[in-house]
Amino acid sequence: DQQVKQNSPSLSVQEGRISILNCDYTNSMFDYFLWYKKYPAEGPTFLISISSIKDKNEDGRFTVFLNKSAKHLSLHIVPSQPGDSAVYFCAASAETGNQFYFGTGTSLTVIP
Amino acid sequence: DADVTQTPRNRITKTGKRIMLECSQTKGHDRMYWYRQDPGLGLRLIYYSFDVKDINKGEISDGYSVSRQAQAKFSLSLESAIPNQTALYFCATSDGAAGSFSYNEQFFGPGTRLTVL
Numbered sequence: 001d002q003q004v005k006q007n008s009p010s011l012s013v014q015e016g017r018i019s020i021l022n023c024d025y026t027n028s029m030f031d032y033f034l035w036y037k038k039y040p041a042e043g044p045t046f047l048i049s050i051s052s053i054k055d056k057n058e059d060g061r062f063t064v065f066l067n068k069s070a071k072h073l074s075l076h077i078v079p080s081q082p083g084d085s086a087v088y089f090c091a092a093s094a095e096t097g098n099q100f101y102f103g104t105g106t107s108l109t110v111i112p
Numbered sequence: 113d114a115d116v117t118q119t120p121r122n123r124i125t126k127t128g129k130r131i132m133l134e135c136s137q138t139k140g141h142d143r144m145y146w147y148r149q150d151p152g153l154g155l156r157l158i159y160y161s162f163d164v165k166d167i168n169k170g171e172i173s174d175g176y177s178v179s180r181q182a183q184a185k186f187s188l189s190l191e192s193a194i195p196n197q198t199a200l201y202f203c204a205t206s207d208g209a210a211g212s213f214s215y216n217e218q219f220f221g222p223g224t225r226l227t228v229l
Binding site (some may be wrong): 002004006009034036041042043044045046049089091098099100102103104105 | 116147152153154155156157160168170171202204217218219220221222223
């Protein structure tokens with residue numbers, strides 16, 4: 001059973017606008033969340049993370065928001081750039097656990 | 113040079129054949145992982161190793177085995193490949209020095225695309 005879900009397989013956004021990628025999880029024990037970015041023919045690379053003690057973490061154009069009560073997190077990219085076109089995976093883990101659980105990915109296309 | 117390398121990058125094989133996928137890393141990390149990626153299913157953990165003497169099953173270990181030959185090397189074997197093992201396989205590493213597992217970012221290799229006919 002998928003514990004981390006990304007319900008939008010794809011998203012298209014105009015350059016300069018905001019991209020919002022969503023992720024939902026079911027396990028209330030998850031307390032650490034990451035976003036990875038993946039280009040074709042490459043492995044995923046770490047983008048940004050957030051701990052459950054925070055509800056927001058920002059790194060340049062990337063901001064992750066966490067809503068623990070809704071078991072929902074989102075990644076905002078502002079402004080979006082063509083180089084942001086990639087597949088984005090969210091992942092979650094519990095401090096008491098021993099693995100990350102990944103979502104199915106959202107393919108973002110930023111149109112110039 | 114890449115920090116995490118995987119060989120081969122692509123492999124086509126037949127049902128019943130034994131296949132080994134290799135992973136090497138120069139990051140000096142203790143922890144290594146094997147994942148597979150399937151369309152619509154994301155990345156799923158096959159096996160992980162927190163040091164040379166430690167091997168653990170992930171959520172989908174059936175049909176696979178691993179060997180941690182050294183801190184820097186972690187191999188994944190399919191003893192008798194079957195078509196539903198056709199997938200993209202990723203090796204990853206993380207630093208175990210920071211303590212809790214969940215707070216260690218993972219670094220991925222470029223992947224091996226395996227096709228089993």
